[in-house]
Structure formats: C-alpha cells, structure tokens
Amino acid sequence: xxxxxxxxxxxxxxxxxxxxxxxxxxxxxxxxxxxxxxxxxxxxxxxxxxxxxxxxxxxxxxxxxxxxxxxxxxxxxxxxxxxxxxxxxxxxxxxxxxxxxxxxxxxxxxxxxxxxxxxxxxxxxxxxxxxxxxxxxxxxxxxxxxxxxxxxxxxxxxxxxxxxxxxxxxxxxxxxxxxxxxxxxxxxxxxxxxxxxxxxxxxxxxxxxxxxxxxxxxxxxxxxx
Amino acid sequence: xxxxxxxxxxxxxxxxxxxxxxxxxxxxxxxxxxxxxxxxxxxxxxxxxxxxxxxxxxxxxxxxxxxxxxxxxxxxxxxxxxxxxxxxxxxxxxxxxxxxxxxxxxxxxxxxxxxxxxxxxxxxxxxxxxxxxxxxxxxxxxxxxxxxxxxxxxxxxxxxxxxxxxxxxxxxxxxxxxxxxxxxxxxxxxxxxxxxxxxxxxxxxxxxxxxxxxxxxxxxxxxxx
DNA sequence: TCAAAAGTGTTAGATTTACACCCATGA
DNA sequence: TCATGGGTGTAAATCTAACACTTTTGA
Numbered sequence: 035x036x037x038x039x040x041x042x043x044x045x046x047x048x049x050x051x052x053x054x055x056x057x058x059x060x061x062x063x064x065x066x067x068x069x070x071x072x073x074x075x076x077x078x079x080x081x082x083x084x085x086x087x088x089x090x091x092x093x094x095x096x097x098x099x100x101x102x103x104x105x106x107x108x109x110x111x112x113x114x115x116x117x118x119x120x121x122x123x124x125x126x127x128x129x130x131x132x133x134x135x136x137x138x139x140x141x142x143x144x145x146x147x148x149x150x151x152x153x154x155x156x157x158x159x160x161x162x163x164x165x166x167x168x169x170x171x172x173x174x175x176x177x178x179x180x181x182x183x184x185x186x187x188x189x190x191x192x193x194x195x196x197x198x199x200x201x202x203x204x205x206x207x208x209x210x211x212x213x214x215x216x217x218x219x220x221x222x223x224x225x226x227x228x229x230x231x232x233x234x235x236x237x238x239x240x241x242x243x244x245x246x247x248x249x250x251x252x253x254x255x256x257x258x259x
Numbered sequence: 260x261x262x263x264x265x266x267x268x269x270x271x272x273x274x275x276x277x278x279x280x281x282x283x284x285x286x287x288x289x290x291x292x293x294x295x296x297x298x299x300x301x302x303x304x305x306x307x308x309x310x311x312x313x314x315x316x317x318x319x320x321x322x323x324x325x326x327x328x329x330x331x332x333x334x335x336x337x338x339x340x341x342x343x344x345x346x347x348x349x350x351x352x353x354x355x356x357x358x359x360x361x362x363x364x365x366x367x368x369x370x371x372x373x374x375x376x377x378x379x380x381x382x383x384x385x386x387x388x389x390x391x392x393x394x395x396x397x398x399x400x401x402x403x404x405x406x407x408x409x410x411x412x413x414x415x416x417x418x419x420x421x422x423x424x425x426x427x428x429x430x431x432x433x434x435x436x437x438x439x440x441x442x443x444x445x446x447x448x449x450x451x452x453x454x455x456x457x458x459x460x461x462x463x464x465x466x467x468x469x470x471x472x473x474x475x476x477x478x479x480x481x482x483x484x
Numbered sequence: 485t486c487a488a489a490a491g492t493g494t495t496a497g498a499t500t501t502a503c504a505c506c507c508a509t510g511a
Numbered sequence: 512t513c514a515t516g517g518g519t520g521t522a523a524a525t526c527t528a529a530c531a532c533t534t535t536t537g538a
Contacts, residue, residue, distance in 0.1 A: 090341025
C-alpha cells in the first residue's frame with residue numbers, strides 16, 4: 035500500500051455509547067464501573083475501540099451488540115470528543131453515540147455480565163473523563179429529535195398506554211404536560227393506532243393500548259409533536 | 260509512558276472545514292482543488308491533520324487560521340465521518356466543522372495563495388470523497404442554529420441594512436420571507452440596533468444601517484427568529 | 485364506597501400569515 | 512419624471528394553553 039500521509043501522527047479512536055431507556059416513568063442511562071485502567075472503578079459509559087476494517091458507525095453498532103445482544107438499535111452520532119488529555123492513559127479521540135432501547139427487551143443477565151446498570155438520568159453519579167459532557171449533549175440532541183420524529187417509540191414496548199407515552203415525553207423534556215392537550219395532539223397522528231387491548235397493570239379501570247404504525251408514518255410525513 | 264491500549268490500532272484523524280460566507284445575496288462556501296494525492300485536482304473542503312499535542316477543536320481553529328488569517332471565528336462541530344474507504348489513500352477519520360465568516364473581512368490574496376474560492380452553495384460542483392455529505396449536514400445544522408441564535412451576524416459586516424439581513428435569512432433557509440413580517444420581528448429584538456447611518460450603495464433613497472449589540476443580546480435571552 | 489387512574493371539549497389569548505401602498509432619491 | 516429599493520399597519524386564521532368533571536373498577 036502506498037503511504038500518502040506518512041508525516042502525520044496516528045491516534046486511537048474509540049466509540050462511547052449513551053444508552054437511553056425508559057422505566058418507572060423515568061429516563062434511564064446504562065452505565066457501569068470501569069474494569070480497566072486508567073479510571074478503574076469510576077462510573078463510565080460503555081465503549082470500545084474502532085478497528086481498521088470497520089467504519090466508526092459500525093464500531094458503535096458492534097459495541098452496542100456486545101453490550102445488549104440486540105441488532106437494529108436506533109442510534110445517532112453525538113459528535114467527536116478530542117481534548118488532548120481526555121484520556122489519562124494515552125491520546126484517544128472518542129466518537130459518542132446515543133441509542134434508544136426498550137428496557138423490557140433487554141436481557142437482564144447481560145447487566146451483570148457486563149457490570150452495567152440502569153441509572154436515573156436525574157441521579158447520575160460523576161462519570162469518568164468527559165463522559166458526562168457526552169451524556170448531556172446526547173440528551174439535548176435526543177430531546178430535539180423527539181420534537182420532530184417519533185423516535186420515542188424505541189423506548190417503549192410495542193403496546194403502550196397514552197399515559198405511558200405522556201410520561202415518556204415528560205421525562206425527555208423535563209416538564210409536565212397537560213393530559214387533554216397531549217391526547218388531542220396524539221389523536222391527530224394517524225400512525226398512533228388504538229388497539230382493542232386493555233392494560234390493567236396500572237389502574238383498576240384499565241387503559242387502551244396503542245401501537246406505533248411505521249407504515250402509516252412513512253406514508254404520511256406531517257409529523258409534529 | 261505506560262501503554263494501556265497497545266492491542267488497538269491507531270488511525271489518522273483529520274479536520275475538514277465548511278466555511279460559509281454570504282455575498283451578493285447568496286450563501287457561499289469556500290472550496291478549492293486538492294493539491295495532493297489522492298484526489299488531486301478534485302474540488303474539496305480545506306482540511307488538515309490533528310496533531311498529538313492539540314485538541315480536535317484546536318486543530319480546526321488552526322486550520323481555519325491557516326486559511327483565513329482570522330482568529331475568533333465562529334465554528335461548530337458537524338460530526339465525525341468514519342467510513343473505512345472514505346479516503347482512498349489510507350484509513351483517515353475526519354471531524355468536520357462549519358465556520359461563519361464575513362466575506363468582506365477575508366483577505367482576498369489568501370484566496371489565490373491557498374487556491375480556494377467562494378462558490379454558491381446552490382451551484383457546488385461534486386466534491387472529493389464524502390465532503391458533500393459534510394457540507395449538507397453543516398448547512399442543516401447551521402439552518403437550525405440560526406433559528407434560535409443570532410449567528411447570522413457572523414456572515415455580515417458590522418453595519419448592515421435590514422434588506423441585507425432579510426436576504427441572509429432567505430439564503431440560509433432557502434425560502435422567501437415577507438418584508439413586513441420580517442421587520443416586525445426584527446423590531447422586537449432589542450439587540451439589533453438602528454444607527455443614524457445611511458447606506459446608499461443599493462438604493463437611491465438609502466437605507467438605515469443596523470448593528471448587532473452583543474451586550475444587549477447577552478443580557479436579554481428571549482431570542483427567537 | 486372510595487381511591488386511583490382513564491378519559492373527554494371549550495374558550496381566551498398569542499402567534500402567524502397574508503396583503504398594498506407611499507416615500508425619497510438619483511439618473 | 513420615473514424607476515428603484517425603503518419603509519410602514521391591520522385583520523383573519525391558526526395554534527397554543529388553561530382549565531374540571533365523569534367513568535370504571537378492584538380493594
């Protein structure tokens with residue numbers, strides 16, 4: 035292979051994943067304690083190094099698969115983090131990604147296996163290096179994304195009640211919403227389908243279950259929330 | 260130095276700059292023909308490699324300074340681009356940044372010196388590698404940014420007419436605006452100050468010149484456009 | 485029977501959009 | 512004197528936000 039740029043320095047490039055979940059009406063993030071130096075024992079995002087034969091996006095997908103055993107996860111890039119001293123060991127530039135998963139789909143044995151756990155977004159401990167910065171930026175991006183695209187469904191089971199959906203939006207936006215106004219807006223979205231199924235886990239009366247219809251959404255691009 | 264991650268591969272990391280300008284009522288981008296292999300002669304963004312002793316952001320600032328001779332340029336990260344084959348020579352991961360500069364401040368001799376020129380955003384030729392992807396993403400980010408923050412002033416001279424400002428917003432958003440509605444909104448923004456100066460270059464009657472007052476803006480954070 | 489969550493409409497206010505004419509000046 | 516760009520207000524329509532009571536049912 036011809037070397038074109040041989041006068042320049044190479045660095046390690048890693049990916050770090052901000053994995054969002056939603057449970058008990060709270061926004062959650064999957065973090066664990068670092069098992070290696072530097073920073074052993076500190077709370078940290080789950081990450082990995084980019085290999086020469088994979089794109090940075092693929093490295094992130096691979097890392098997510100390692101941790102969750104899931105494919106087809108919704109994932110978006112947060113950005114590159116490249117301070118000189120961000121990693122105390124050696125020069126490492128990291129590309130952060132956020133992912134949205136349904137906590138109920140997650141194989142709980144993997145939590146222990148990888149030493150990670152779901153932590154309330156509002157109660158996060160200090161994180162290793164610049165990971166908190168990544169989390170905050172990811173949360174902002176996600177909040178903006180959910181305003182124009184129905185990505186929130188990635189955080190919910192296939193069937194959900196309108197109250198669950200509302201709590202999700204409240205958790206993401208950090209503010210309470212009016213029930214009637216919320217349901218009015220939902221009713222205008224044809225891609226949120228009411229089923230005949232009733233969920234009785236959270237009330238005696240029971241609440242109708244809804245589902246997100248991707249086909250209808252893809253055909254009818256007037257979404258707004 | 261202790262080597263912590265020695266089993267992993269290192270790659271070259273570069274920065275690429277999407278430099279936006281505004282002239283003749285058009286949004287412009289500063290691009291040039293590549294002077295090195297691979298891709299010699301193709302239209303390309305201006306870029307450079309990240310050094311070991313500087314952050315990625317600093318590499319972008321340094322690159323911008325090299326090209327423009329200007330400091331304190333408004334600059335934001337677009338994201339990391341990391342396909343395996345994005346650079347035909349060797350594995351290079353690039354972090355793109357967009358910058359906003361006032362074309363009139365730009366020392367025109369530097370254009371020739373670096374072999375770059377201002378090209379209409381709407382008439383861009385095909386670009387090297389994934390550079391067009393970077394430009395499109397940058398433009399989307401910039402368009403969203405300008406909706407909530409007055410970054411547009413970075414593209415204008417200190418003193419500008421309301422028509423210039425309107426044309427700028429039209430160019431960025433790609434749609435025409437109603438003159439009266441536009442001026443009504445501007446009038447509500449105390450940080451856009453009318454001066455007693457008149458510009459006669461574009462009309463016989465002359466138009467009042469306005470300026471952006473950063474201090475007023477910083478104190479009064481109710482911006483919306 | 486009562487506690488707890490589900491479900492349902494209306495109205496006032498704020499925001500947004502559409503729209504047309506007079507003004508000042510230099511050529 | 513006229514062509515050119517500068518400058519100004521109002522009204523209709525749309526969107527947003529505030530607000531309270533009835534229903535169902537298991538404990």
